[in-house]
Amino acid sequence: MPSSFPENSVGLVTPQCLHFDEPLVLRSGKRIASYDLMVETYGTLNAARSNAILVCHALSGDHHAAGYHKESDSKPGWWDNCIGPGKPIDTRKFFVVCLNNLGGCAGSTGPTSLNPETGTFYGPDFPVVTVRDWVNSQARLMDRLGIVQWAAVIGGSLGGMQVMRWSISYPERLRHAIMIAVAPKLSAQNIAFNEVARQSITADPHFHDGRYLEHGTYPKKGVMLARMVGHITYLSDSAMREKFGKASEELPSEAIKSNFGRDLRSGKLSFGLDVDFQVESYLHYQGERFSERFDANTYLLMTKALDYFDPTVDYDGDLAKAFEHSQCRFLLMSFSSDWRFPPERTREIVNALLKARKPVSYLEIDADQGHDAFLLPVPRYMQALSTYLARVSDEVNR
Numbered sequence: 001m002p003s004s005f006p007e008n009s010v011g012l013v014t015p016q017c018l019h020f021d022e023p024l025v026l027r028s029g030k031r032i033a034s035y036d037l038m039v040e041t042y043g044t045l046n047a048a049r050s051n052a053i054l055v056c057h058a059l060s061g062d063h064h065a066a067g068y069h070k071e072s073d074s075k076p077g078w079w080d081n082c083i084g085p086g087k088p089i090d091t092r093k094f095f096v097v098c099l100n101n102l103g104g105c106a107g108s109t110g111p112t113s114l115n116p117e118t119g120t121f122y123g124p125d126f127p128v129v130t131v132r133d134w135v136n137s138q139a140r141l142m143d144r145l146g147i148v149q150w151a152a153v154i155g156g157s158l159g160g161m162q163v164m165r166w167s168i169s170y171p172e173r174l175r176h177a178i179m180i181a182v183a184p185k186l187s188a189q190n191i192a193f194n195e196v197a198r199q200s201i202t203a204d205p206h207f208h209d210g211r212y213l214e215h216g217t218y219p220k221k222g223v224m225l226a227r228m229v230g231h232i233t234y235l236s237d238s239a240m241r242e243k244f245g246k247a248s249e250e251l252p253s254e255a256i257k258s259n260f261g262r263d264l265r266s267g268k269l270s271f272g273l274d275v276d277f278q279v280e281s282y283l284h285y286q287g288e289r290f291s292e293r294f295d296a297n298t299y300l301l302m303t304k305a306l307d308y309f310d311p312t313v314d315y316d317g318d319l320a321k322a323f324e325h326s327q328c329r330f331l332l333m334s335f336s337s338d339w340r341f342p343p344e345r346t347r348e349i350v351n352a353l354l355k356a357r358k359p360v361s362y363l364e365i366d367a368d369q370g371h372d373a374f375l376l377p378v379p380r381y382m383q384a385l386s387t388y389l390a391r392v393s394d395e396v397n398r
Contacts, residue, residue, distance in 0.1 A: 008084045009076065010042045010067035010091055017107055018144060024102075024137055030127040033116070037141055038063045038100040038107030042083060043091035045147075050396040052147045053089060054138065054174075055079065055098040056155030056162035059230075059302045060294060062106035065098040066091075081377040088385035093393040094151065102137050103129045103301040111297035112213065123297060124210025131158075131309045135165045142173070149173050151396045152389070156180035156374035157341065158302070161309045164349070167326045168311055176392055178331045178385075181338055181374040183345035184319055184352070185310045190340065193233055194303040200225035201296050210297050219296050224287030226299055231286050236337035236370030319352035326353075330360040331388050333381065335373040361388070 005011050016039050025031045040063045045052060055065050057078070066083035068076055083089045083096055100108040103126060111126040118125075142150070153174045155163045160182030167177045186194075201207060204222030208215045315321040330353055334346035343364045353360040365381050367373040373381065 004071060005068065008086045009080070010084050012071070013040055013042065013064075013067040013069065013077075015040050015063055015069075015107065018141065020137075020140055020144075022140070024133065024140075026127055026133045027130045028128055032102070032109065032127065035102060035109035035137070036107065036113075037102070037109075037137065038104075039141065040064060040066075040077075040098050042066055042096040043094050045095040045145075046397060048396075049147055050149070051093065051151050051393070052095045052097060052145070054142070054150050054153045054166075055083070055089070055096060056134075056138075056153065056159035057098065057101065058155070058157040058159045059299075059306065060290070061159070062104060063098050063100040063108075064106070066096070079375065081375070081382070082385065088382055088389055089154070090386075090389065090393065093397060094389075097141070097145065099138065099141060101129075101134045103298060103305075105295035105298040110295070111210075111301070112295050121211075121213045123213060126297065126301065128301060128304050128308075130305055131161050131165050132169065134305075135162055135169055138162075138166075139170055139173070149175060151392055152176035152178055154178040154180075155182075157182065157371065158306055158309075161306075164311055165309075167328055167330070168322050171325045171327045174328045175395065176331065176388075177326075177328045178333075178388070179346075179349070180333045181335060181341050181346075181371055182332070182349065183341040184312070184348050186307055187345075191307050193229060194307055197226035197229050198300055198303060200229065201300060204296075207296065210300075212296065218291075220291045223291040223294065223296050223299060224284070227287045227290040227294075228283045231283060233340045234370055234372045236339065236368055238337060238368040239370050239372075242368070319349070320355035323353055323356040323358055326356070326358055330358060332360065332362045333374075333384065334362075334364050335367045335369070335371070335378075335381075336364060337368050338371045338373065340371040 018037050018039055021034045023031045023033050024035065061078050064077040065079040066077040083091065085092045089096055100106040102108055103110045105112050111122045113122055115122045115125060150173060153163045153166045160179035163177050163179045166174055201219055201222035204219035206212055206217045207219040207222060212218050311322045312319050332346050332350055334343035336343065350360055350362045363384050365378060367378045369376050369378065
């Protein structure tokens with residue numbers, strides 16, 4: 001491994017594109033005749049094929065969860081904090097699988113792919129996919145890899161919703177379900193945030209009813225606004241104060257709090273409509289960077305998948321009933337400052353599991369980073385995940 005990579009990194013990784021010819025019938029009734037899934041794996045599958053972990057990504061994630069694609073990469077995969085030798089998902093002990101979900105824009109079949117029936121981009125014709133559809137495609141991937149049962153399925157946010165669906169749809173195919181910063185379904189407020197984001201994209205004059213690729217353009221402003229709205233909801237008020245307050249050497253912590261993270265970008269007000277505050281500059285930067293890598297139609301699809309998720313829909317609205325046939329053990333974790341999926345929403349799942357008499361552990365972590373905490377190396381979070389997965393490793397690597 002090149003010396004430029006940290007010792008506990010999985011190092012250089014190469015994604016694989018796996019093709020599936022068997023049609024996938026979607027929850028909507030539509031079907032995808034054939035499709036590709038872009039996949040990365042880390043670690044080694046043991047002789048018993050019992051040490052495999054599936055990592056499910058959230059809204060803006062993809063298959064690149066850990067390591068580097070080339071030596072010149074400045075940043076590793078999106079969950080590199082958790083995956084690697086000696087990390088909570090220890091690749092010396094586990095074979096880790098992560099994929100870009102259907103409808104994605106990182107190599108799996110989605111709106112930016114060519115529709116074999118028309119020879120043009122799918123664009124807005126790509127069907128709406130749901131969490132259930134993703135899990136069904138992941139089960140096919142599991143079969144392709146020759147894995148009978150996952151040691152664990154793990155995910156945060158929208159990834160945690162996929163974990164929940166795994167425990168309901170394929171109860172015999174996972175030993176442990178680990179859900180982080182998750183809710184049983186979206187609140188009206190969350191659906192509202194998603195709709196504002198979608199409207200910002202579809203109202204962009206460069207959207208062209210979703211056929212922007214055919215016009216050689218892109219709704220950049222709309223995607224930027226969508227990301228800015230979303231990013232605000234991923235951070236807590238205290239996280240913003242810390243990020244955009246004066247350095248501690250300049251001001252005591254009390255002054256940072258009293259300033260509410262309102263640092264000026266240039267040190268003075270413009271008395272115009274220019275970007276004055278550092279938080280504004282930060283949001284513009286995040287939106288710009290996101291718009292360069294993420295497809296607008298994919299963003300619309302992913303937010304719809306979030307909105308539609310409701311595991312009780314086939315169980316008369318009873319979450320405990322939905323878990324009735326689950327066979328795995330459950331670990332759920334929430335974060336105190338997460339106001340997008342607050343701890344009380346996670347406790348709804350815990351209470352339903354207890355009502356269904358399922359083995360469940362729950363930890364609420366005191367953290368200031370908001371919903372984004374599940375992506376960050378919060379010490380208690382890392383320790384809890386490491387301890388739990390060490391026991392899982394003991395089970396499957398005997």
